[in-house]
Amino acid sequence: MNDESGEKVRFGRGQKFRLSQKGNEAVSAYTLMVEKARGGSGRAQFDAARGDWSGPRGLxxxxxxxxxxxxxxxxTISEVTRNLEDCASPKEVKAAIERLLECGMxxxxxxxxxxxxxxxxxx
Structure with a gap:
């Protein structure tokens, strides 16, 4: 996330983050999309559904x-990194958090x- 001068904003190690209203709506839509995709015909349909979910939201x-x-x-960033260590690297987690902050999620x-x-x- 950047401030008005264009410099990157840094957060402390203990800084916590939460969903915004926009993020809550996106999670609801994501959950619904996953439930519908479970009844589908495989990974290709799930990937297409994720693309349809993320595109309009700029994600x-x-x-x-x-x-x-x-x-x-x-x-905190470290809690998310620890919880998702099997799915994503720390670098990917940090990049995603910056993206979600930029989008207001x-x-x-x-x-x-x-x-x-x-x-x-x-x-």
Whole structure:
């Protein structure tokens, strides 16, 4: 994701991300697409259905996998990488997260600000 100056935005190691409203709608459509594809005639039909799902949303056909992972709850990049280690490399996960941020499918979770410490009074 880039900021207004065109520089890449970096997130901390503990930064969590969640689905946006747009992402929730995409996950619902993806789940429905997978259910319909199960009744189909094989991998070719599934790949075509993923292409039909991803094209209008400006996503890659593999992005459904990442969206479903964020649909479970708030996740850090390392949690997603660990959960998908059999499916995707860390580099692929990071690229997908950047793509999903650009498309507005996921959003960073705001870190709560701790209240200032009360001064100790000695009297």
């Amino acid at each position: 890659s056909s593999e992005d459904g996998l990442y969206l479903v992972e964020f649909g479970v709850g708030e996740r 996921i959003e960073p979770v705001a870190v709560p600000v701790a209240p200032p410490a009360q001064p100790r009074r000695y009297w």
